[in-house]
Amino acid sequence: MNTQLRNPGTDGEVPLTEAEFARIARIAKAGWGLSLESAKRPLIRSRLGRRLKVLGLPGFDAYCDIVESGDAQECDHFVSALTTNVTHFYREVHHFDLLEKEVLPGLLERARKGERIRMWSAGCSTGQEPYSLAASILAQSRDAARYDLRILATDIDTAVLKTAQEGLYDPKICIFPTPEHEARIFGDRPSDAASARPGQRPVRPELKQLITFRRLNLVQPWPFTGRFDIIFCRNVVIYFDKPTQMQVWTRFAELLNPGAHLLIGHSERITAPADVGLVTAGITAYRRQGPIAATARK
Ligand SMILES: C[S@@+](CC[C@H](N)C(=O)[O-])C[C@H]1O[C@@H](n2cnc3c(N)ncnc32)[C@H](O)[C@@H]1O
Incomplete structure (x- = not known):
């Protein structure tokens, strides 16, 4: 040495x-x-x-x-x-507008018919992203937990996953687009303010029912067999080099049902979405279309 x-x-x-x-x-x-x-x-x-x-x-x-x-x-x-774990509730709110207006009505209709609906928050950090997703779902369908509709929330970092699973946050440092969004997360009854940890407030328990938290490294093999109906992977691949980013986009595209969305972070871009079977569908939003070109596979 x-x-x-x-x-x-x-x-x-x-x-x-x-x-x-x-x-x-x-x-x-x-x-x-x-x-x-x-x-x-x-x-x-x-x-x-x-x-x-x-x-x-x-x-x-x-x-x-x-x-x-x-x-x-x-x-x-x-x-x-x-890496950094920065996140907040309803971050990049335009994605939640798209979700609520264009995606959820169709998914909830399918869920009500008994279809299996799966959503993935990949790189969920401390949980604000999947909880926002769950809150948007419950805002449109209070009994969503009765359907075969689930959110998988994954991250590589076990410390942030522990925080996510606890679902306890300091309201003073939480930012929300509107008070209504805040009430969707924490509830609006005074009793909801009771917390196991002083200064921290629990998310509504109904949100937790929809989410499964798991550790998963995005650059290792994934254990999935079924497809997803929407994938959020925002502000995660920014740490990866270009070939690794392309591999991850390709794997996401392969896992999406036709027409399903992939939402990525504000500073991320898929330069040739068609190469991985995606089409642009809004600001940093893409949709799965048709079979994936063999050249894009690794
Ligand atoms: C900045 S946070 C993004 C949180 C949330 N998606 C958002 O946009 O608000 C990035 C997260 O990606 C996770 N991450 C980084 N590399 C990863 C990898 N190889 N596999 C899975 N997660 C990873 C980090 O642990 C971190 O929690």
Whole structure:
């Protein structure tokens, strides 16, 4: 080991060499599809540097050894440090307008006839996205939980999934498009303010009934057999390089029922949607159409 690495830099932090950064970038790409540009080196040094301190490690190579050994807990910390979990209820509200006006009426009609309806919030972070989706559904159909209609909410990060599953949020830091949207999430009766944790408010229990939370890495194999009727994957693939993004779009398209929507984040674009069997259907919204071109498959 290079003993120089044991010495903190002038800012008191352990230095991150170019070679170490390259190793971290290789691990992040291979395991999670994350693309780390060199401009991110100071950020990575600071974020992963905190893990070095917690673990009492002399340098980043020793840290990489632990992550490469497959230590599940440290892998979680690693991916958590490299990504952001920013989200909020009814984020990018135009997607929920599209959902409520163009998508849900048809899906609920099919659900009432006994059809199976599946929705996926991929990269759900702390849960605000699937809870907003559930709240939109219940606003149109109070008894939706009686149908074969479910939302799958997945993320790679077990810490954010725990928060999502708890469904407890600080109302002071929640932002909503309107008070009506807030009432859809937390309810409007004073008794709903009672919480297991001071300062935090539980989401309406009816919302939880519609959602299943699971850990899932989007760049590993997926365990699904059935198709989805809508997929939200917003502000997630922004971390992936272009080929990985294209692979994920292709896999989403293959899993959508014909005519079903894929909604992506505000700074993401599918450059050639037709190549993966999608057509543009609004702002960062796409629909599955026809069979997928063989060339787009991996
Ligand atoms: C910025 S949040 C987006 C949350 C929500 N979709 C939204 O737009 O508000 C990005 C989430 O993607 C997750 N993520 C990053 N890489 C992932 C991967 N390879 N597989 C699954 N989730 C991943 C992160 O853990 C994080 O919670």
